[in-house]
Amino acid sequence: MGRTLFDKLWDAHLIAELSGTSALIAIDRVFLHERTGAAALKSLAAAGREVADPARVFAVMDHIVDTRPGRGDGTLMEGGAGFITETRSACRAAGITLFDVNDPDQGITHVISPELGIVLPGLTLIAPDSHTCTQGAFGALAWGIGSSEAEHAMATGTLRVARPRTMRVTFTGRLPAGVTAKDMILRLLADHGAGGGAGHAVEFAGEAVRALDMEARMTLCNMATEFAAMTGLIAPDAATSAWLEGRRYAPSPLPDWSDLTSDADAVFDAEIEINAASLAPMVTWGTSPGQAIAVSGTVPQGPERAHDYIGLAPGQPIAGTPIDVAFIGSCTNARLSDLRRAAAILKGKRIAPSIRTALVVPGSGAVRRAAEAEGLDKVFTDAGFEWRMSGCSMCFYAGGESFPAGARVISSTNRNFEGRQGPGIRTHIASPETVAASALAGAIADPCGGAA
Amino acid sequence: MIPFTTLTGIAAPLLRDNVDTDTIIPSREMKSTGKTGLAAGLFAPWRYADPASRAPDPDFVLNQPEYAAAPFLLAGANFGCGSSREHAVWALAEWGIRCVIAESFAPIFRTNCVRNGVLPVELPRAAIAALAGRTITADLARQVVEGHPFAIDAEAKAMLLEGLDAIDLTFKHRDAIAAWQAADRAQRPWVYLETRA
Ligand code: SF4
Numbered sequence: 001m002g003r004t005l006f007d008k009l010w011d012a013h014l015i016a017e018l019s020g021t022s023a024l025i026a027i028d029r030v031f032l033h034e035r036t037g038a039a040a041l042k043s044l045a046a047a048g049r050e051v052a053d054p055a056r057v058f059a060v061m062d063h064i065v066d067t068r069p070g071r072g073d074g075t076l077m078e079g080g081a082g083f084i085t086e087t088r089s090a091c092r093a094a095g096i097t098l099f100d101v102n103d104p105d106q107g108i109t110h111v112i113s114p115e116l117g118i119v120l121p122g123l124t125l126i127a128p129d130s131h132t133c134t135q136g137a138f139g140a141l142a143w144g145i146g147s148s149e150a151e152h153a154m155a156t157g158t159l160r161v162a163r164p165r166t167m168r169v170t171f172t173g174r175l176p177a178g179v180t181a182k183d184m185i186l187r188l189l190a191d192h193g194a195g196g197g198a199g200h201a202v203e204f205a206g207e208a209v210r211a212l213d214m215e216a217r218m219t220l221c222n223m224a225t226e227f228a229a230m231t232g233l234i235a236p237d238a239a240t241s242a243w244l245e246g247r248r249y250a251p252s253p254l255p256d257w258s259d260l261t262s263d264a265d266a267v268f269d270a271e272i273e274i275n276a277a278s279l280a281p282m283v284t285w286g287t288s289p290g291q292a293i294a295v296s297g298t299v300p301q302g303p304e305r306a307h308d309y310i311g312l313a314p315g316q317p318i319a320g321t322p323i324d325v326a327f328i329g330s331c332t333n334a335r336l337s338d339l340r341r342a343a344a345i346l347k348g349k350r351i352a353p354s355i356r357t358a359l360v361v362p363g364s365g366a367v368r369r370a371a372e373a374e375g376l377d378k379v380f381t382d383a384g385f386e387w388r389m390s391g392c393s394m395c396f397y398a399g400g401e402s403f404p405a406g407a408r409v410i411s412s413t414n415r416n417f418e419g420r421q422g423p424g425i426r427t428h429i430a431s432p433e434t435v436a437a438s439a440l441a442g443a444i445a446d447p448c449g450g451a452a
Numbered sequence: 453m454i455p456f457t458t459l460t461g462i463a464a465p466l467l468r469d470n471v472d473t474d475t476i477i478p479s480r481e482m483k484s485t486g487k488t489g490l491a492a493g494l495f496a497p498w499r500y501a502d503p504a505s506r507a508p509d510p511d512f513v514l515n516q517p518e519y520a521a522a523p524f525l526l527a528g529a530n531f532g533c534g535s536s537r538e539h540a541v542w543a544l545a546e547w548g549i550r551c552v553i554a555e556s557f558a559p560i561f562r563t564n565c566v567r568n569g570v571l572p573v574e575l576p577r578a579a580i581a582a583l584a585g586r587t588i589t590a591d592l593a594r595q596v597v598e599g600h601p602f603a604i605d606a607e608a609k610a611m612l613l614e615g616l617d618a619i620d621l622t623f624k625h626r627d628a629i630a631a632w633q634a635a636d637r638a639q640r641p642w643v644y645l646e647t648r649a
Contacts, residue, residue, distance in 0.1 A: 014634045016625055022604030024625055026632060028643050036537060038485040049619065055645040062550055064479075079483050123643065130536040130560060146564035147487075147540035148618070156622045158629055164559075183476045194470055195530035197555050230559050251642035258602050274611075288470045305468070399480025417472045417534060419497050 002263025004166045005235050006201045009141040009260075012165045013124050021163045024404035027153045029056055031117055031127035032096070033109050034087040035063035035398075038265035040128060041090035042151040051154045058118055060089060060233075061101045062108045064398045067361050067388040076400030094154075104410075107390045110134035110331040114218065115258050115366055117247025121236035121257040124293060126153055131331050131414065132231075132376020133224040138244070138258045140238035144225060149360035167200040167267035168262070173277035178448040180341075181216035181228050182333060182412070182431035184208070185223040186282035186292040187274060194290035197229030200270060204234050204260060208276030212241040215335040222332045226289040235261040260379040281446055283430040284416045286310055286316055291416075295319050295434060295446040309418050310426050321428075325406040326351065326358040326385070326439035327421075328432050330395040333412035334363030336370050338432045342412075343376045345436035345447060346383040352442025356404050361393040383439075398420040410438040454571045455615035458591045459550050464513050464522035465584035470518075471527055472534030473561065477543040490543035514547075524588060526580050527554040532561025541568045551590050553580055553597065565606045567618060573602045 003011070013026040030038065037059050044051070051057055059170040064080040065071065067239065073084045076350055084101065091098040101104045105116060110131050112328060113119045121139035126132060127338030135142035145159070153159050171184055189196070202224050204217075217234050236257045244250045262268075282293045285304035293300065299307075301314040312321065328334065340360065353357050360380045362368035368390055371377055377387045395413045402422035403409055409427050412435050416427040430438070433447035481493025491611050494514075501509040508515045516520070525544070533555035544552070545586060551571040565572040571592060574641060575583075579600045590597045592613055611618065622629075627636040 007629065016628050018607050019610060020608070022605060022607035024622065024628075026629075026636065032516055035479070035482070039538075042485055043487065047619075053644075077480065083485055085638075101584060120642075122640075128538070130534065144536040144560050146536055146541070146560055148538060148567035149563060152619050152622065154621050156629065157633065158622055160622060162563075162606060162607065180643065194533065195556055198530065223529075225560075226533075228556075228558055249645065252557075255640075255642060290470075292626070303469070327646055396474065396479060399478075413532060415472075416475075417470075417474050419478065420472075420474055423497065423503060 001267060002265035004262040004266040004268060005203055005233055005260060006166050008099050009124070010163065012122065015089050015158060018160055021299040022160055023163060024158050025124060025161045026156060027126055027159055028123040029125040029155050030150065031109050031118065031125065031440065032057070032059040033112055033129060033151065034083045036147050038083055038087040038090050040147040040154070041094055042086070043147065044151045044154060045093070049155045051094045051096065052157045057154055058093045059091045059094045059096050060099040060106060060109055060112060061087065064400070065101050065391045067292055067391045067393045068388055070100060070308055071389060077398040078400070080398065082399060086227045095422065096306050104365050106333045106367065108334065108392055109223065110218070110336060111363035111367065114138060115247065115248030115364060118251060121240060121246065123262050124148070126159065130225040131222055133229070133329055134218050134234040136224065136231045137214065137221040138240055139234060139257065143231040164201045165199055167197060167270040167272065168268040169202055169204050169272045169274065170206035171204070172206050172275050173208060173278040173284060175276045175279060177207050178433060179279050179281060180431045180433065181212055181219040183279050183282040184276065185220050186284065186429070187279055188272070189223070189226055190282070190289045190292040194226060194288045195222065195228045197227035202227065202229040202232050204232060209234060210237065213222050213337060214239055215337045218335070219332055222441055223289065226414055249333065265440065266350045267425065281431060281434050281448055283318055283434060283444055284434055287418050289414065289416060289429060293318060295444065296348050319446060321444045322354065322408070322411045323438055324356045325403045325409040325441060326355060326435050327394060327409055327411040328360065328411065329361030329393050330413040330433050331363065332414045333432045334361060334367065336367050339367065339371050339376050340358040340410065342432040342436040343379040346440065347379050349383055349440055351384040351439040354382070354442040355439055358439050359388060359394070360385045361388040362390050394421055396420055410435050410444060453615040453617060456550065456569055456571050456592055456612040458589060459523055460586060460589040461523035461588055462519060463524035463526050463583045463588050465526045466513050466518040467526060467528055467581065467584065469528035470530045473537050473540040474531070475531055476540040482539050484538070486540070487542045488546065490539055491546035494543040494547045521548060523548055523550045525549045525552045526529050526584055527552060528577070529555040531557050533558040536560045540567050541570055545570055553583065555580065566611055569615060571612055573574065573597055575600050575602055579645065609644045625649055
């Protein structure tokens with residue numbers, strides 16, 4: 001019987017079978033960030049253990065760094081500087097490569113790891129961050145773990161992993177114009193629930209997935225964790241190699257990765273098929289990423305708690321809901337192509353006067369520089385957006401900078417939980433296009449020109 | 453790690469779906485790089501009516517006197533979704549929760565539980581609802597809670613029962629790891645990076 005891509009990655013890293021479904025799996029790369037990395041490194045050192053191979057461990061300051069120009073170690077979050085300075089000294093002591101606050105390569109973990117060729121097809125990569133699944137877009141087995149597991153991987157070069165089941169999500173046909181990878185993943189979440197991928201490693205396949213560029217593939221895999229999956233995976237192809245060619249940590253010449261696909265006769269434990277041609281721009285209405293609908297749709301009946309928090313009643317059209325804030329950023333949608341598409345909508349226009357805050361936070365220093373070289377920063381600032389330094393910023397609330405109290409936010413991020421972007425903040429997740437169109441309208445709006 | 457064999461105590465019901473780790477321990481409550489001092493921030497958005505003064509919300513389950521020392525937490529589907537922060541389990545454990553019973557768990561959270569001596573049990577929704585507010589017993593060796601059998605991976609079960617440290621266990625495979633890496637290095641030399649000057 002044929003093997004799935006997941007099976008091949010698993011088999012290639014299998015050191016020993018353990019009890020039950022667990023196995024000892026070799027880990028090729030570890031990536032840390034300041035919010036959880038210092039804890040793992042400190043705890044490892046306190047136990048008298050060492051990082052086995054520091055050359056394959058990387059760290060970056062992304063989560064709580066200030067994103068205002070001129071930044072240093074200070075953060076708007078109380079006590080945040082301690083995380084930064086302790087991570088720095090722990091990385092130094094362990095001999096780990098760190099992309100520091102003002103390093104030109106600094107950026108969000110899952111943006112810079114691919115940019116630098118740290119993730120590559122066929123690798124196992126773990127990080128104490130749930131969105132590590134983003135990097136599965138390269139055909140690597142990449143998944144998020146906790147601090148204890150990060151310590152384990154650094155100390156032993158391995159993890160003890162319970163083998164997940166396999167699932168294939170096939171997007172047939174072609175996406176309509178203006179519909180994006182973000183809308184694909186939100187559709188999957190809406191149809192199959194935020195727990196729909198539990199216990200599975202999910203491979204994304206089909207014509208519409210193959211047609212996505214690498215950045216869009218990362219957007220798709222990014223939210224596999226919102227589906228409760230262990231990870232998302234896309235088989236590498238010519239686009240993958242072309243994107244990785246010449247990246248700093250990528251080998252030259254690039255190895256042949258053509259075997260990293262699911263065999264034609266491979267059997268998955270679960271299969272889902274979605275017709276890409278039927279998709280439309282999506283937006284979340286509630287407090288779970290699975291509570292998503294077409295921008296042209298109406299709010300369905302959901303849990304009372306979600307309606308109360310978000311302040312929208314069942315039956316109400318979502319388009320036209322007034323918003324206070326527009327946010328473009330995060331490891332989901334803050335890469336160059338995301339900024340280009342948003343800027344194309346904003347060019348020569350102004351955001352609605354009712355918008356209190358509009359922010360663009362590029363996913364990395366490299367994205368920021370490339371965008372500036374094309375003049376995108378000017379398009380955004382002319383439209384009324386603020387142009388920031390790279391970091392996670394207000395994708396999540398760390399207790400520092402926040403949006404105005406009770407604000408309703410249209411956001412290119414991945415989580416709309418209660419309080420995710422600050423106490424009482426109501427988050428609507430959508431594509432960068434939908435964020436841009438909504439910022440212009442001052443209300444949730446369809447970027448394809450539908451009901452607004 | 454404290455071994456987990458059997459546990460008896462009251463079961464506090466928090467019967468909601470998709471309870472995320474940002475809610476279990478908000479980022480702003482993670483005040484130091486250590487693993488302790490987190491219980492005060494456990495469920496802060498729901499536990500405190502006013503986050504600034506920390507006035508408790510009397511309606512929240514863990515603020516009710518009968519549940520103040522509950523070692524069991526009952527929940528809905530997809531418990532522990534969201535951020536990978538292990539602080540969520542550290543906070544629960546520091547508060548005194550030793551077993552979470554949910555319809556399903558987010559995968560990272562489940563592993564984090566096992567690594568910290570907290571037993572994650574999956575039961576059907578109706579069975580969980582019937583346990584609410586009762587004094588119950590979980591028996592890990594027999595894999596039952598009040599007559600309800602539950603499944604758990606053999607590896608996780610052994611680690612919990614014996615309170616084993618995963619890193620120590622893995623070091624027993626030191627030779628196999630070294631042999632695997634030597635063979636892999638020959639096949640995939642590009643994986644092994646040199647430390648840059
Ligand atoms: S951008 Fe948001 S989701 Fe991504 S790593 Fe940062 S905080 Fe997490």
